[in-house]
Amino acid sequence: MNSERTWWKNAVVYQVYPQSFDDSDGDGVGDIPGIIDRLDYLADLGVDVVWLNPVYESPHHDDGYDVRDYRAVRDEYGDIAEWERLLDGLHDRGIRLVMDFVPNHTSDEHPWFRASRTDPDGEYGDYYIWRPGDPATDATDTPGPADRAPPNDWQSYFGGPAWTWDATRGAYYLHLFDEHQPDLDWTNPDVREGIYDRMNWWLEKGIDGFRLDVVNLISKPEGLPDSDSDGDTTGLSQCVEGPRLDEYLAEMREATFGRYDAVAIGETPDITLEEARHHTGPDGPLDMVLHFEHMGLDSDDEDGWWSVREWDLTELKRVVDRWQTGLGDGWHGVYLGNHDQPRIVSRFGDDGGYRRESATMLATLLLTLRGTPFVHQGDELGMTNYPFEAREELADAGTLGRIDEAVAAGRIDGFDDAREIVRYRTRDNARTPMQWDATEHAGFTTGEPWLPVNPDHETVNVERERGDPDSVLAYYRRLVALRGETPALVSGEYEPVLPDDESAFAYRRTLDGDRLLVLLNFDDGETTVDLSLDGVTRLVGNYDAPADRTVLRPYEARLYRLQE
Numbered sequence: 001m002n003s004e005r006t007w008w009k010n011a012v013v014y015q016v017y018p019q020s021f022d023d024s025d026g027d028g029v030g031d032i033p034g035i036i037d038r039l040d041y042l043a044d045l046g047v048d049v050v051w052l053n054p055v056y057e058s059p060h061h062d063d064g065y066d067v068r069d070y071r072a073v074r075d076e077y078g079d080i081a082e083w084e085r086l087l088d089g090l091h092d093r094g095i096r097l098v099m100d101f102v103p104n105h106t107s108d109e110h111p112w113f114r115a116s117r118t119d120p121d122g123e124y125g126d127y128y129i130w131r132p133g134d135p136a137t138d139a140t141d142t143p144g145p146a147d148r149a150p151p152n153d154w155q156s157y158f159g160g161p162a163w164t165w166d167a168t169r170g171a172y173y174l175h176l177f178d179e180h181q182p183d184l185d186w187t188n189p190d191v192r193e194g195i196y197d198r199m200n201w202w203l204e205k206g207i208d209g210f211r212l213d214v215v216n217l218i219s220k221p222e223g224l225p226d227s228d229s230d231g232d233t234t235g236l237s238q239c240v241e242g243p244r245l246d247e248y249l250a251e252m253r254e255a256t257f258g259r260y261d262a263v264a265i266g267e268t269p270d271i272t273l274e275e276a277r278h279h280t281g282p283d284g285p286l287d288m289v290l291h292f293e294h295m296g297l298d299s300d301d302e303d304g305w306w307s308v309r310e311w312d313l314t315e316l317k318r319v320v321d322r323w324q325t326g327l328g329d330g331w332h333g334v335y336l337g338n339h340d341q342p343r344i345v346s347r348f349g350d351d352g353g354y355r356r357e358s359a360t361m362l363a364t365l366l367l368t369l370r371g372t373p374f375v376h377q378g379d380e381l382g383m384t385n386y387p388f389e390a391r392e393e394l395a396d397a398g399t400l401g402r403i404d405e406a407v408a409a410g411r412i413d414g415f416d417d418a419r420e421i422v423r424y425r426t427r428d429n430a431r432t433p434m435q436w437d438a439t440e441h442a443g444f445t446t447g448e449p450w451l452p453v454n455p456d457h458e459t460v461n462v463e464r465e466r467g468d469p470d471s472v473l474a475y476y477r478r479l480v481a482l483r484g485e486t487p488a489l490v491s492g493e494y495e496p497v498l499p500d501d502e503s504a505f506a507y508r509r510t511l512d513g514d515r516l517l518v519l520l521n522f523d524d525g526e527t528t529v530d531l532s533l534d535g536v537t538r539l540v541g542n543y544d545a546p547a548d549r550t551v552l553r554p555y556e557a558r559l560y561r562l563q564e
């Protein structure tokens with residue numbers, strides 16, 4: 001990290017999920033011209049950076065995270081010329097563009113993989129992690145030929161074994177995610193060079209950085225041993241912070257983004273605070289990381305994705321407090337949701353009667369913490385989870401893979417048994433089309449949308465909220481602007497207040513004598529805070545000014561400036 005290059009610290013990032021943002025040609029799939037049509041919306045919102053989810057050529061087994069060609073745009077989205085128009089349109093409005101890059105795996109349709117499976121001795125033979133497998137002890141359990149078992153016990157993050165037998169090559173290949181996403185072998189210098197080459201191709205075009213997909217998984221443990229004894233057999237957990245990660249990240253920085261005024265944002269599952277500090281501190285190769293600790297609060301360790309665990313506000317506070325106070329010179333992105341998580345108001349707030357209040361309260365949390373805030377498209381409207389009824393309404397490989405695995409293992413009979421948890425957790429909740437207006441397909445498309453539009457679009461939509469000063473959208477706009485003009489919100493010291501309160505989340509942010517106080521009520525009832533609030537000035541709040549400052553109304557949020 002170069003401390004002089006800090007534009008990304010002051011930025012608010014907006015995540016555009018291209019497949020669901022705006023469809024300009026009526027094929028039901030969002031596209032780049034659609035995004036271009038909405039650039040003024042992004043400028044009005046006041047965001048500084050767009051993070052664009054993958055737009056590369058891809059068979060879309062995992063919504064573009066299975067890349068077939070890193071140097072081409074998916075046909076449904078447009079072409080390079082249109083992408084360049086998008087980049088120019090963003091830059092004209094003072095908005096930077098961060099591309100999502102996938103260095104850990106490719107599509108199984110990528111030319112490297114096709115060559116690797118057909119020609120083991122050729123140039124690409126060692127581009128992926130191929131193993132012959134072990135002699136099988138239990139033939140019935142083998143996903144490959146009856147006499148060859150997978151080389152270890154790792155499971156795919158999306159369910160099922162992390163190894164798939166390839167009959168053409170006569171070997172197993174590793175995939176930490178879907179079977180259509182083979183992991184690259186980063187020990188091979190040609191692989192690394194090939195990836196850097198493709199990253200530079202985009203940097204040359206003038207982009208402003210990368211969000212690096214699961215970048216802390218690229219180095220695999222020596223010898224690929226069976227999983228640790230802690231009961232977590234996902235290959236993902238086994239590959240976090242592998243032995244050569246530091247070397248690869250330093251090399252990547254040197255060969256690619258380090259040569260440009262470009263930000264490097266690591267998506268880093270399971271990363272610890274210490275590791276984050278290490279990667280993003282003064283000598284670290286990354287500018288910020290996205291950690292996952294708060295995303296795990298509502299599931300238990302044993303049943304993971306399949307469980308919903310009741311959590312207590314003090315647990316969330318403990319995670320936030322630790323990351324807010326413990327990063328030292330490091331930096332992180334702050335997020336409550338994205339395309340891999342349910343909608344934030346459904347998960348952390350109340351998507352029923354207090355939707356507006358809780359969505360704005362969560363916005364206050366998101367935009368007043370230390371770090372770079374990430375707003376996922378639609379959260380600025382208070383979009384909610386979708387009431388999924390049938391398997392056919394889903395597209396997420398992670399959800400479908402887990403259902404199939406559970407059916408195969410006899411744990412459930414079918415979708416009906418999974419409906420409740422799917423509604424709570426599926427990534428498709430955050431991928432339904434953006435709600436522009438109250439018309440049939442929410443102004444997203446004139447065709448049939450690839451994922452269903454949430455029925456609440458009749459009330460939750462841009463057109464309605466744009467004209468309403470009390471809307472979630474208006475509140476986001478106000479807060480984004482306030483953050484832009486308040487350095488204490490960006491880099492001020494964070495100090496927890498009332499750490500044991502189970503309803504109110506309160507903290508101070510301080511920079512050079514500017515002292516701010518944030519009060520958030522996470523409860524659907526009134527909460528009295530035991531604080532002296534004399535001589536404070538209210539900068540923003542999601543209710544009218546209160547008669548009694550110490551009483552927070554349901555999901556109330558307030559930001560105060562304290563007297564010097």
Ligand code: GLC
Nearest residue numbers: 062065102177213214339340
């Ligand atoms: C990241 C992406 C997710 C994808 C996975 C595999 O976590 O955000 O959408 O499925 O990596 O590429």
